[in-house]
Amino acid sequence: MHLLYQIFVDPFVQMGTAPDLLAQTLWEGLVSGVLYALIALGFVLIFKASGVFNFAQGIMVVFAALTLVGLYQAMTRLGVVNPTIGAYLALAGTVVVMFLLAVGVERLVLRPLVNQPDIVLFMATFGLTYFLIGFGEYVFGGDPQVMIADQLHLPRGRIDVHVFGGVVQMQKIDITAAVIASVLVAALAVFFQKTRIGRALRAVADSHRAALSVGISLETIWVIVWFAAGIVALATGIMWGARSDVSFALEIIALKALPVLILGGLTSIPGAIVGGLIIGLSEKIGELYWGPLLGSGIESWLAYVIALVFLLFRPQGLFGERIIERV
Amino acid sequence: MLYREVGQFKTSYTSDQAIFPILQDRLGIVAIVIAAYLIGLTGGDFLLNAVLIPFLIFSLAAIGLNLLTGYTGLLSLGTGAFMGVGAYACYKLTTYFPNVNILLWVVVSGFFASIVGALFGLPSLRIKGFYLAVATLAAQFFLEWCFIRIPWLFNYNESGAIEVPQREIFGIIVTGPRASAQTRYLVVLTIVAALTWLASNLVHGRIGRMWMAVRDMDIAAELMGIRLLPTKLLAFAVSSYVCGVAGALLVFLWYGGAESTVFDINQSFQILFMVIIGGLGSIIGSYFGAAVIYMMPIVLRAVPGWFGLPLQPATVEHLTFMVVGALIIVFLIAEPHGLARLWQIAKQKLRVWPFPY
Amino acid sequence: MRAPGGPEIAVGDVLLSVENVSLSFGGVKAISGVSFDIRKGEIRAIIGPNGAGKTSMLNVINGFYHPQQGRITFKGKTRPHMQPYEAARGGIARTFQNVALFRGMTVLDNIMAGRSLKMHTNIFWQLLRFGPALREEVAHRVRVEEIIDFLRIQDIRRTPVGRLPYGLQKRVELGRALAMEPDLLLLDEPMAGMNLEEKEDMSRFILDVNDHYGTTIALIEHDMGVVMDLSDRVVVLDYGIKIADGTPDEIKRDPAVIDAYLGVAH
Numbered sequence: 001m002h003l004l005y006q007i008f009v010d011p012f013v014q015m016g017t018a019p020d021l022l023a024q025t026l027w028e029g030l031v032s033g034v035l036y037a038l039i040a041l042g043f044v045l046i047f048k049a050s051g052v053f054n055f056a057q058g059i060m061v062v063f064a065a066l067t068l069v070g071l072y073q074a075m076t077r078l079g080v081v082n083p084t085i086g087a088y089l090a091l092a093g094t095v096v097v098m099f100l101l102a103v104g105v106e107r108l109v110l111r112p113l114v115n116q117p118d119i120v121l122f123m124a125t126f127g128l129t130y131f132l133i134g135f136g137e138y139v140f141g142g143d144p145q146v147m148i149a150d151q152l153h154l155p156r157g158r159i160d161v162h163v164f165g166g167v168v169q170m171q172k173i174d175i176t177a178a179v180i181a182s183v184l185v186a187a188l189a190v191f192f193q194k195t196r197i198g199r200a201l202r203a204v205a206d207s208h209r210a211a212l213s214v215g216i217s218l219e220t221i222w223v224i225v226w227f228a229a230g231i232v233a234l235a236t237g238i239m240w241g242a243r244s245d246v247s248f249a250l251e252i253i254a255l256k257a258l259p260v261l262i263l264g265g266l267t268s269i270p271g272a273i274v275g276g277l278i279i280g281l282s283e284k285i286g287e288l289y290w291g292p293l294l295g296s297g298i299e300s301w302l303a304y305v306i307a308l309v310f311l312l313f314r315p316q317g318l319f320g321e322r323i324i325e326r327v
Numbered sequence: 328m329l330y331r332e333v334g335q336f337k338t339s340y341t342s343d344q345a346i347f348p349i350l351q352d353r354l355g356i357v358a359i360v361i362a363a364y365l366i367g368l369t370g371g372d373f374l375l376n377a378v379l380i381p382f383l384i385f386s387l388a389a390i391g392l393n394l395l396t397g398y399t400g401l402l403s404l405g406t407g408a409f410m411g412v413g414a415y416a417c418y419k420l421t422t423y424f425p426n427v428n429i430l431l432w433v434v435v436s437g438f439f440a441s442i443v444g445a446l447f448g449l450p451s452l453r454i455k456g457f458y459l460a461v462a463t464l465a466a467q468f469f470l471e472w473c474f475i476r477i478p479w480l481f482n483y484n485e486s487g488a489i490e491v492p493q494r495e496i497f498g499i500i501v502t503g504p505r506a507s508a509q510t511r512y513l514v515v516l517t518i519v520a521a522l523t524w525l526a527s528n529l530v531h532g533r534i535g536r537m538w539m540a541v542r543d544m545d546i547a548a549e550l551m552g553i554r555l556l557p558t559k560l561l562a563f564a565v566s567s568y569v570c571g572v573a574g575a576l577l578v579f580l581w582y583g584g585a586e587s588t589v590f591d592i593n594q595s596f597q598i599l600f601m602v603i604i605g606g607l608g609s610i611i612g613s614y615f616g617a618a619v620i621y622m623m624p625i626v627l628r629a630v631p632g633w634f635g636l637p638l639q640p641a642t643v644e645h646l647t648f649m650v651v652g653a654l655i656i657v658f659l660i661a662e663p664h665g666l667a668r669l670w671q672i673a674k675q676k677l678r679v680w681p682f683p684y
Numbered sequence: 685m686r687a688p689g690g691p692e693i694a695v696g697d698v699l700l701s702v703e704n705v706s707l708s709f710g711g712v713k714a715i716s717g718v719s720f721d722i723r724k725g726e727i728r729a730i731i732g733p734n735g736a737g738k739t740s741m742l743n744v745i746n747g748f749y750h751p752q753q754g755r756i757t758f759k760g761k762t763r764p765h766m767q768p769y770e771a772a773r774g775g776i777a778r779t780f781q782n783v784a785l786f787r788g789m790t791v792l793d794n795i796m797a798g799r800s801l802k803m804h805t806n807i808f809w810q811l812l813r814f815g816p817a818l819r820e821e822v823a824h825r826v827r828v829e830e831i832i833d834f835l836r837i838q839d840i841r842r843t844p845v846g847r848l849p850y851g852l853q854k855r856v857e858l859g860r861a862l863a864m865e866p867d868l869l870l871l872d873e874p875m876a877g878m879n880l881e882e883k884e885d886m887s888r889f890i891l892d893v894n895d896h897y898g899t900t901i902a903l904i905e906h907d908m909g910v911v912m913d914l915s916d917r918v919v920v921l922d923y924g925i926k927i928a929d930g931t932p933d934e935i936k937r938d939p940a941v942i943d944a945y946l947g948v949a950h
Contacts, residue, residue: 053457112660119402120659122457123603126596127655134648142641252592258461295476304465311454311462340825341818528813532821533805536789536797543786550746551864552772552801561807608788 011289020166025284031174033280034181038236039257040264040272041185042229047266048192049201049225050110051118055125058254059132060101060230065147065237065246068094070140072148087151098230106222114218115209133248144249147241149173154242177239181273184232188269201225259307265317274318279303346531360520367513375508376581378625383512383519384576385621389601389613390526391569396599397607398530399562400542401451405444405463406570406598408470411590412440413571414578415480418489422482429494429502430514433575440571441564443470448563452556455545467592474587488586491579502579511580518576522569527610529565538562539608570598600651604658606667615666619654623647693759695725699900700745700868705754707740707924714740715751715924722868727894727901729915731908731935733944736921738904739781742870745902746778747771759867772801777866781873781904783853787846791856794845795831798863799824831859834896835889851882858889862897869893871903875910883907887914912936920944 015022042057071090080086109124150156155172162168192198204211204221212218240250260279264271287299310317335350337343347353366379392406417436421429447466451459474480481489493503500506501514529535537558540548549555578585597620605616624647631638638646662668693699701721707714715737722728730738743749745756747766755762758774766774777798786794803824809817832838835855840848845856854874861869874890875883887910893899905911911918912932920928920935922944928935935941 109656109660116659116663119400119456120663122402122460123599124656124659126599127652127659129652130596130600130648130655131652134645134650134652138642138645138649142645255464255592258464262458262461297472297476300472301465301468304461304468308450308462308465311450311458315454315458340822340829344818344821344825346813525811528811529807532810532813532817533800533803534807534810536793537800539789539793540786540797540800543788544784546748547780547784547786548797549768550748550772550778551798551860552769553797554769 006293007290014289018166019164020168021288023163023166023168025288026281027168027170027174029281029284030277031171031177031280032284033277034174034178035236035240035276036256036260036280037273037276038177038181038184038232038239039254040260040276041181041188041269042232042236043257043261044264044267044269044272045188045225045229045232049204050222051204052110052121052125053118053266054128054229055122056128056132057229057233058251058257059129059136059248060098060233061237061240061254062246062248062250063101063132063136063237064094064098064230064234065241066136066140066145067097068234068238069145069148069241069246071097072151083148083151084153087148090148091152094234095231098234099227102223102226102230105226106219110222111219133251137248142248144245144247145241147238147246149238149242152238154238171243173239173242180235180239184235185269185273188228192269197221197224256303259303261317262307263310263317265319268317268319271317271319279306282306346527363516363520364513367509367516370509370512372508375512378622380508380512380515380581381577382617382621383515384573384581385598385601386614386617387519387522387576388570388573388598389605389617390523390610391566391571391573392598393602393605393608393610393613394526394530394538394569395562395566396602397609397612398535398542399538399559399566400455401448401559401562402456402460403463403566404460404592404595404599405447405466405470407590407592407594408467409440409444409567409570410574410577410594410598411470411474411587412443412567413437413574414489414585414590415474416440416571417575417579418482418491419480421492421494425492425494428496429579430496430518433518433572433579436575437568437571440574441568444567444570445560445564448560451559451563464592467595471587471591474590486586488584489578490584491582502583504583506580515576515580518572522572523610526565526569530610534561542608600655603655604665606665607663609665609667611670612665612667615670619666620651623650693724695898697724698722698757699724699759700902701757702741702745703755703757705741705744705751705756707737707744707749707751713924715744715921717754718921718924718926719754720919720926720929722900722902723917724867724900725894725898726916727890727903727914729903729905729911729918730921731905731911731918732921732927735923737924738921739872740924741921742778742872742902742904745771746776746870772864775864775867776870777861777864777868778870779854779857779861779872779874781876783850783857785845785853785857785860788844790842790844791837791848791859792828792832792841794856795828795859795863796824798860799828801864828863831862834862834892835859851878854878854882854886855889858886858893862893862899865897866899869899869901871901871905873904873906875905875907883910890914 039058039061042060043054046052046054046057068090071093072086075086075090080089105128109128110121113121113124155176157172159170159172159175160167161170192201200211200216201221203216204218237246256279260272260275263278264273264275283299283302286302287296291298337348342348347356367375370379388406388410392403395401395403413436416439417432420432420436421427424432447463450462454462475487481487484490491502493505494501499510501510530538537548537553540551540553541555541558545555574590577589582589601616601620602613603616604619605614606612624643627643627646627650628638628640658665698721703719705718706716718741730741732738740749744751747768747770750765755764756766758776763770786797789797803820805817805820809815832841835858837852837855837859840852845853848856858871858874871890875886878886890901890903891914894901903911903915915932917930918932918935919926920938920941927940927944928938930938
């Protein structure tokens, strides 16, 4: 009886008595949701256009962020004194690196594996993940780095919003992240729906062979979409890095994008966003109000369990299309 | 010349259905087993402790995962956690019943992993491929959390870790800090060899064929009367059993103590990579894969040193990641059936040698 | 040749009846209100233009799709929602339009897998591969070898099926279905993509199966010559509706069938 009370009544009483804490938690949930959504977005891009479930997307986020910081440090060492110029040069350099990565992945991983079963491509991205971790740590060192947020002139500080007789603190960087995420999503939606390349991308996702037969070049398409995913990864990496350190420890958090995808459906951009927000919110709320019951730390698995339950009832996700099996 | 099957006529289906129909293969296996035991009696502590014991244990874990992923086609990223269940179960059992033979508990602890594995295998009826992989991640992170947050599992130790107590069998110390490397090696070898033999029997019979049928074409298997859920759950249960025993061996006969981090997601990946490189759907490949992945850092550390170019430990670690990652991709592209397939090709060539065909 | 538990059905009696079956996917009707029956011992052809719902019909019969309406009675038992494994257990076997063999397994293992339902030793004997398990394995191997002899594929028994040419794969698939010793064998375009010689071989096997084992066969095929020669009775579907049902001779003369295949002359 007491347990039932603790599960079903007490958390809501707490929410009611301290609405400002609830609001703060909701905001934090939304923010981490936006970051999950951004990683998931990279997954969806690649999945939509190549049918590859890119496990390495989370690592690409860290890799992009590390490259940015690493290049900036190299600039400073080379004598670029002005931090702003250095930072933006490093940013441009990182974009180039992400492009090279896209070309490299296409040449060395995807092209030799065309028409292989999905699961083989999936496992190949495990290999890519490990390679990028090793390579990144070899080049940039294994120590956590500080994101060059100031040099990039990202907004700092916080806004205090007074609600419910309390204060909700909002970091400006988080608001920026949300804005950037919305812009990215809008741009991608337009790209997919309205442009010729966007339509070609969707055709490739349906069938590699069919796309080839109508004269769409798989190579180009794949490079484009991996590059686009790389840019999304870079944006995510900057936002994330500005909130905490940049290191491969983020890998575990990046894996959270997987349940987000399951929730949203693998092919849906709006799904990635909604899924990200749901996971972000339920994690923070769950941890704060129900966590103490179980001994805290439930953040580490709650997202996966939500996804698991979801899989049992709606395997295609919120926005995914139902697949009819044929014989 | 020595590897010929000329003159070995099979006169019954019994001999043709044998797992090693060729005499030389059977002799080879016997020779390897005898050699393995002889090494145990004569080998040095470093060889046994740092090389052979972990190699055997990881091979066993790889066999476990291979039953699930290689034979039944169900990708799991929760291997580490299932190994953990075995280890923690064994720890609880031996602390509650200290007088019972520890080897019995090692073997029994696998059943706990088996139950947990089957439980997390339930979603496999409706989902497959990467969806299932994500579902197994749920197992990985949830169980890892349990290993940290449920102090009952590690008997409320201050350190939050399992400390393996000393246990004896017939007066010989088998576990704990005072157990000799030789004893532990011989115990591990016996258990690993026995489970390998059982697993090999299983995959060569009806159950193995059902698993492979589900892997290759689940719809056709279903229309042939193979029920998918029980078949997949059995694969999860057997696979997790083997992994669980491997986990118990890992802690009790190698590490001598362990925290939850031993069973984290990197362990899961490590085992998966052994399976991919060794060969999906091959028992012997699991041994090859374990050898490559486990030995890689040891070799990377040692070999440059011989040429006067010693590497930093951190560099070795980074290089290992890169080489393993690259190897995965190379194998998936060039030889999806892994080292096991290369081994098979080599044997085939030997059979017809000196002619190319 | 009989699955256990079913009532005795004499040759010529109705083995399976399909009554008023309708099936749709979302808004698309694949089959609407189709009824026909299959009698024990006959070769029954299901024909029709592309997209007529033939394969969907087979999928309904062996429980892979569940029709929204209508019922299926097999060996006198009506089941509203038969599962595929229940159909298999009841004695329905099947080959597929696009070969659905277990590509990673050898020919022998594929056909042995067809006998999974008939093998019963438990996992503990299986683990030991000794005593009952080994005896069972060998006993079933003997039956499988009979099928291998019957289909004349002795020399490829150790070959992984993925490496075989298409025509042989179709033959192995027939072998795998035969290993189930079915009462009703559903063949989905067994001769698609074969040359004349292969078609002749396959026709011979189908007739032999029907003769030798007394297996009832339902067959989808596009080659009209083959259909007319092999089958005892033919049912014609068009856009999911049954438009004709009768002996090959009746079908040949049926104006509705001619219209469906050639288009109506206006």
